Amino acid sequence: MSCGRLVAVMMMVLMLASSAGKTVFAAPKGKDEEKNYTLGYGDVIDVLVWKEPDFTVENIVVRLDGKITLPLVNDIRAQGQTPRQLKAHLEIVLRKYIESPVVTVLLKEARSRRFYILGEIAQTGEYALTKELTVLQAFALAGGFTEWARKKEIFVLRRGEGKDTVIPVNYLDIISGKDLKGNLVIQADDTIVVP
Known part of the structure; x- marks a missing residue:
């Protein structure tokens, strides 16, 4: 043939x-792809705060204005950041409410x-x-x-x-x-x- x-x-x-x-x-498959993935509007993420169920929010859709809303924190810009950058930013912001926050940001759906x-x-x-x-x-x-x-x-x-x-x-x-x-x-x- x-x-x-x-x-x-x-x-x-x-x-x-x-x-x-x-x-x-679906979320990007490779670790390198996910590490370098920049969030944009329409993406669906989970924000998990260790031992803090009141701050943990699943299935958050990045809005058209590029922001997400979290309890007490209100609006946070997610668009243009990688999940790691957003995690670091949220850990700084949450220090007002939690002594040593440990945040995980998971990309669930890359839309x-x-x-x-x-x-x-x-x-x-x-x-x-x-x-x-x-x-x-x-x-x-x-x-x-x-x-x-x-x-x-x-x-x-x-x-x-x-x-x-x-x-x-x-x-x-x-x-x-x-x-x-x-x-x-x-x-x-x-x-x-x-x-």
């Missing part, structure tokens, strides 16, 4: 497997990092970006192409530093092995357009 044919068969298996279930929001797929794809819409994901994996996640998809004319619209960049993606060249570099890694807020 040729390399291109093997890749095509693997893609079909991935597409069938991904279309069987729904997208699930702030998303990408979008539009056009001739089986399941268009918004998807959680919970791990490093390539465009081929994104196509599989979205259930594959419709019969009218122009697979040579796909592009990724990427916003960065106030301007949009259009990155062409030729699906047929990627799966044939001609352009493996074209299987780029998706970034938060990317929009994949399949004409």
Whole structure:
């Protein structure tokens, strides 16, 4: 079996497997990913304060203003901080009420990092970006192409530093092995357009 044919068969298996279930929001899997993960609005976290059930709050959603609310402490900025940074900040703030607070911040659902797929794809819409994901994996996640998809004319619209960049993606060249570099890694807020 040729390399291109093997890749095509693997893609079909991935597409069938991904279309069987729904997208699930989950925390990043790797320790390095979670350590460097920056909280954003929509993320769900638990704030656990050791031996202090009155200060422990589970399933807190980071609000649109980037803040969370805790008992007595009120509003605390969470957006833009890693779970470790938020833990350190909460331990300082809680010293007003607890002698030596020990705080754990757990990322339960990473919802702030998303990408979008539009056009001739089986399941268009918004998807959680919970791990490093390539465009081929994104196509599989979205259930594959419709019969009218122009697979040579796909592009990724990427916003960065106030301007949009259009990155062409030729699906047929990627799966044939001609352009493996074209299987780029998706970034938060990317929009994949399949004409």
